[in-house]
Amino acid sequence: xxxxxxxxxxxxxxxxxxxxxxxxxxxxxxxxxxxxxxxxxxxxxxxxxxxxxxxxxxxxxxxxxxxxxxxxxxxxxxxxxxxxxxxxxxxxxxxxxxxxxxxxxxxxxxxxxxxxxxxxxxxxxxxxxxxxxxxxxxxxxxxxxxxxxxxxxxxxxxxxxxxxxxxxxxxxxxxxxxxxxxxxxxxxxxxxxxxxxxxxxxxxxxxxxxxxxxxxxxxxxxxxxxxxxxxxxxxxxxxxxxxxxxxxxxxxxxxxxxxxxxxxxxxxxxxxxxxxxxxxxxxxxxxxxxxxxxxxxxxxxxxxxxxxxxxxxxxxxxxxxxxxxxxxxxxxxxxxxxxxxxxxxxxxxxxxxxxxxxxxxxxxxxxxxxxxxxxxxxxxxxxxxxxxxxxxxxxxxxxxxxxxxxxxxxxxxxxxxxxxxxxxxxxxxxxxxxxxxxxxxxxxxxxxxxxxxxxxxxxxxxxxxxxxxxxxxxxx
Numbered sequence: 001x002x003x004x005x006x007x008x009x010x011x012x013x014x015x016x017x018x019x020x021x022x023x024x025x026x027x028x029x030x031x032x033x034x035x036x037x038x039x040x041x042x043x044x045x046x047x048x049x050x051x052x053x054x055x056x057x058x059x060x061x062x063x064x065x066x067x068x069x070x071x072x073x074x075x076x077x078x079x080x081x082x083x084x085x086x087x088x089x090x091x092x093x094x095x096x097x098x099x100x101x102x103x104x105x106x107x108x109x110x111x112x113x114x115x116x117x118x119x120x121x122x123x124x125x126x127x128x129x130x131x132x133x134x135x136x137x138x139x140x141x142x143x144x145x146x147x148x149x150x151x152x153x154x155x156x157x158x159x160x161x162x163x164x165x166x167x168x169x170x171x172x173x174x175x176x177x178x179x180x181x182x183x184x185x186x187x188x189x190x191x192x193x194x195x196x197x198x199x200x201x202x203x204x205x206x207x208x209x210x211x212x213x214x215x216x217x218x219x220x221x222x223x224x225x226x227x228x229x230x231x232x233x234x235x236x237x238x239x240x241x242x243x244x245x246x247x248x249x250x251x252x253x254x255x256x257x258x259x260x261x262x263x264x265x266x267x268x269x270x271x272x273x274x275x276x277x278x279x280x281x282x283x284x285x286x287x288x289x290x291x292x293x294x295x296x297x298x299x300x301x302x303x304x305x306x307x308x309x310x311x312x313x314x315x316x317x318x319x320x321x322x323x324x325x326x327x328x329x330x331x332x333x334x335x336x337x338x339x340x341x342x343x344x345x346x347x348x349x350x351x352x353x354x355x356x357x358x359x360x361x362x363x364x365x366x367x368x369x370x371x372x373x374x375x376x377x378x379x380x381x382x383x384x385x386x387x388x389x390x391x392x393x394x395x396x397x398x399x400x401x402x403x404x405x406x407x408x409x410x411x412x413x414x415x416x417x418x419x420x421x422x423x424x425x426x427x428x429x430x431x432x433x434x435x436x437x438x439x440x441x442x443x444x445x446x447x448x449x450x451x452x453x454x455x456x457x458x459x460x461x462x463x464x465x466x467x468x469x470x471x472x473x474x475x476x
Contacts, residue, residue, distance in 0.1 A: 055405035058136050062400025063407040066140040067470075069107060070396040071413065073142075074468040077103040078415055081390065085462035095352040097312050097389040104142035104394065109134060136402035143395040144313055145412070149212060149301045149321070151283075152276040153205035154244040156252045202244075204379055208321055209240045212300055215320060220296060231293065242288055246272050264288060277303040279472065302393070304412055304471055309380070310391045311357045312338065312350050322376065323367055330367045337365060354387040392417065392465060412472040418464040 080099050084091045110129060113122065213236040221228035238257065245253050245261050250272070255261075264287040265272055273282070280303050283294045300317060309322070316331055326334075337360065340348030351357045361367045368376070377387060392415045400407045 052405065055136075055402040056407070058402040059400040059405040059407040062134075062136045062138040062402065063398045063409040064400070065134075066107070066138040066398030066400060067396060067409055067411055070140050070142065070398060070411075071468055071470075073103050073107075074394065074413055074415065078465045078467060081415075082462075082464050085464065091353065095350070095389055097310075097350060097352075100144075100390040104144075106142070107138075107140040109138050136400065138401070139399045141397045143397070144310055144391040145302050145304065145306055145393040145395055149205065149209055150303065150306065151209075151243055151247055151280075151301055152303055154202050154209075154240070154247055155276065156202055156248055206240055206244065209243075209301075210236045211324060212317065212321055213239060213297060215317060216296055216300070227292070234288075234293075239286075239288055239293075242286055243283075246274070246286060247276055248274065250274050279303060279474075304393055304414060306385070306391075306393050308388045308390070308392050309385055310389060311354075311387060312389050313391075322380070323361075326367055330365060333365050334361075334367065351389050353389055357387060357389075388463075408476045410474050410476050411470050413468050414471050415465040415468050418466050 077100060080103070081096055084094060084096055084099065111125060113125060117125075217231060217234060217236065221232060241255055241257055242261050242264070245255070245258065268287045270285060270287055273285075277283075280298050280301060282303075283289050283298055283301075284291065309318070314322075316335075319331060319334060320326060336344070336346055337349055338351070340346050351360065358373060362370045362373050380386070394413050396409075396411045396413055398409045398411070400409075
């Protein structure tokens with residue numbers, strides 16, 4: 001039954017607009033609140049991003065300042081090293097390795113407070129930090145590069161034999177039984193065999209690489225059965241040839257295994273560089289050198305010119321490279337002498353210089369004879385390597401930190417050796433300085449000239465290091 005009063009109430013309710021303004025206001029407030037919350041979140045997020053970016057920039061600046069500090073330290077080392085090389089008395093009293101140890105210590109900022117520090121030390125350190133504009137943290141570490149096998153040494157070099165030398169070599173081959181005196185100017189390390197020629201540097205380095213890889217593979221295989229099963233059939237000589245093909249100009253490399261090497265590069269779609277390596281990580285590009293093999297070997301190699309073999313940092317593998325015939329007993333005695341043995345109360349005795357190393361190896365420990373040592377050192381010199389107690393190539397790790405941002409710079413810094421001017425030889429039959437008759441040659445009256453007992457032997461020119469330079473830098 002239709003009720004007229006109900007109809008009127010319904011129509012009045014529909015037409016009633018009271019409270020609509022309140023609903024609109026509440027709706028607008030909700031929307032504005034949401035927009036404000038979103039705007040606040042975006043603002044805070046952008047603010048965090050800006051702070052993070054500032055921290056990253058500050059961390060990078062800290063790392064770069066650490067590298068500059070390292071270069072300053074090495075500059076001081078260069079000056080001190082050159083001073084010691086020029087003053088023989090200083091070099092004997094203060095070994096270059098001690099100077100190197102002082103100036104290449106780890107640097108950390110903020111400076112850590114030592115245990116047991118008193119109130120004076122704490123206050124001084126706090127005042128120092130307050131007056132310092134440096135923000136964040138930095139740590140700088142120096143590592144001497146000890147891997148002296150350079151893959152770039154496998155590059156073939158053009159022959160520089162002079163016509164006169166070629167004529168002498170041909171004459172020696174034509175008259176192998178000729179017993180005429182050999183040229184004494186060839187040096188004490190010269191071979192008495194006229195048919196024997198000095199091996200090129202690339203051949204010496206290739207042999208040493210093969211020896212090193214063979215030894216590393218054997219040592220790893222003896223302790224790891226899985227590694228042995230996977231790499232027991234590897235040919236170290238082939239691995240080195242593959243590397244030699246990669247770093248040499250294609251027209252200069254000739255070997256019976258070249259077709260096989262080219263086939264492997266083509267199979268894995270790798271284009272040979274045919275140029276020197278710029279980073280040791282390029283070994284991963286070689287088709288037969290997988291990651292495990294490269295990780296095993298790369299610490300023994302360096303693509304940079306190391307030149308100096310630091311004898312106070314020699315490892316067992318390094319010692320075997322220098323003296324391949326050394327046995328386990330001699331190795332043990334060598335490290336007992338150099339590093340000491342607390343159980344047997346043997347004190348460590350670091351080598352002061354190259355002559356000290358020679359005297360210990362040939363005399364005290366009797367590892368090789370004097371003649372064998374000279375021959376081995378001459379082989380290393382032909383490969384561009386010399387014996388010394390301090391290095392010239394360093395890996396600098398500079399780590400900058402600001403809050404949660406970290407920036408790690410790794411740089412290889414070299415101190416090049418200043419080239420020595422070539423000495424002009426004197427007339428034939430005279431000493432190198434052009435004075436007197438050379439011992440062993442025939443005088444005009446037919447007698448054999450003897451060495452002058454009053455004449456002092458010419459000393460080698462002191463090594464002079466140039467200013468440090470960064471030759472490789474990477475971000476890790």
